[in-house]
Amino acid sequence: MSSRLQRVQARMAQTNTDLLVVGPSSHLVWLLGLSPHGDERPVMLIATRDKAAILMPALNADSQRGLTDLPFYTWSDAEGPNVALANLLADLGATGESLSVALDETMRADFALLLLGALKSPRHGFLNDTLSFLRAQKDGAEFDLLKGAARIDDAAMTAAFAFLKPGMSELEVDAFIRDFFRQRGARPEFTIVGFGENGAFPHHHSSERVLKANDTVLIDIGCRINGYPSDMTRVGTVGQAPEGFDDVHAVVEQAVQAALAAVRPGVRASEIDAAARGVISAAGYGPNFLHRTGHGLGIDVHEPPYITATSETILEEGHVFSIEPGIYLAGRFGVRLEDIVFVGEDGPVVLSDLSRAAFRR
Template identity: 55%
Template structure:
């Protein structure tokens, strides 16, 4: 997707001024992708984008320079292996007007040796991460981002339906995952993951899809995602092979009520932890609180997991345009797990679900 780098740099500088930040330093990452539309190859050679009060520049390894020039007009300060990056980094700092910066924001995803290069050059500077600058901006999606995420959500719906159509007793978790992957690929998407967790494996929220054979009475957690056009998808639905295990229907109802409670709580101005609390209260009041072992949701944009995080401790104030998952679950060791996940975008009057696939359990006839 085309990025309006000029507008995004201007927005970042507005936030920098508001937060008293003199310099933002990014490594090749989703942050860099969002800001300038690409990132050079990440390796052990320091490669950094420096954004100062009025100018920006790259610290660029010589091996990356020629290929990266095709993607950006931002000035390069190139360094070679026989010289090292220290002098080129000092020149880049001077170029962007930040060689005496007193408040530096570091990309929290960068390698520690990249960060050391920055901190050694500015030992007096106050240091923070991107929460109040770049991450703050990334959380609020524009219409183009929404359209890309919506398209991917509907694609994931179809991949899930392909999995439902193929699901039969006697097939393995891996075989079902392969069918879902094939559907993503058939629509030009990169398959990212397919967690297929049958029976007792469903009690592990991050189960590694394996060779377990799907059998009569299995409840099956199916959590899938793919990427197309630089944006991901993420959806979890449930299937049951034949007759559901004892108690399944009651627990599905409880988890669905938790989803509904979170949807009702999610409004602009509400704290993220209050959305988590709404979902958690439903499950706890039903007697299954100890079996809800993860957060209620995570943000999504060009990254599959990014702020805002819908956790019991998050003080993030939700705002219109934020995109995040709502995915409460109950996991009963030795029996089964049950999770229902949708991605939503927050509107003025509440969340809009990007998927169109109902959260009803898919039952495979005996």
């Protein structure tokens, strides 16, 4: 049994959780290193506080058996999953009434309903206080993997801004970055390239828009290597910066610094958001900060903890998340500066080594 599963089971006891159910998701990758084929056939890891087993379609079982010593309860297309699921639950002793069940929030709804329908009056929630709680606290090995991905992002961002020249399209720069990642053994995860007014759309899709002299450029990129991703945003200008750009950049940088200064174990996530948002609001750009200050990063690009105005999450040593305040001026330009931080014992550790200063071409 994996050490992570044992930690989750101990956490289940602490939170009075009777049953934990995980689908074929990043949760299962983190927990057991399993990534079974996912389709409409139900796949579930089901755990009590001292036992665990896996419901698995028979046609997928052989490819996964060598990755875990947990018992498999297999079923064929001809049989359906119900009998195998009932046997699994009986062998785990999960037959009582009103069991407290923690469900994988990313699992297919029909998988969840199948499981809940096999229990007697279950009480159900999600993994927030159990698996997700532990998964948010990255260990040293995860830190090293995230740091490695961040180093590739640093190099890709530097190369992308050096590649810029008037006349090329956002899509050309997008393709350059993706090729850069592949050449270094990483998989492109996402790429946003926004010239001029397109930088004012936080989730812009790179387009045929052509770079012109005196344009601003916003680039938000991430790759994945050894199972873990990166995420970073930087901005710059080609030629003369448009009116107000440098002032806005300075405000966003001050917001990043204020958020970083607030990061330490024991602080609420909402306090980090408030620190960044306060700087931007004081400068008169409050309505132009259109999103939360950050999101967690781990196996998934977006995962807990979320750095929002309403988050009650208490930061713990090992939490990893983005700090990415932005100011978006419709029809003109946008400035977002994003770094990933690790919550250390004494405060934040920024994974990127790249300056947030605006690139100049």
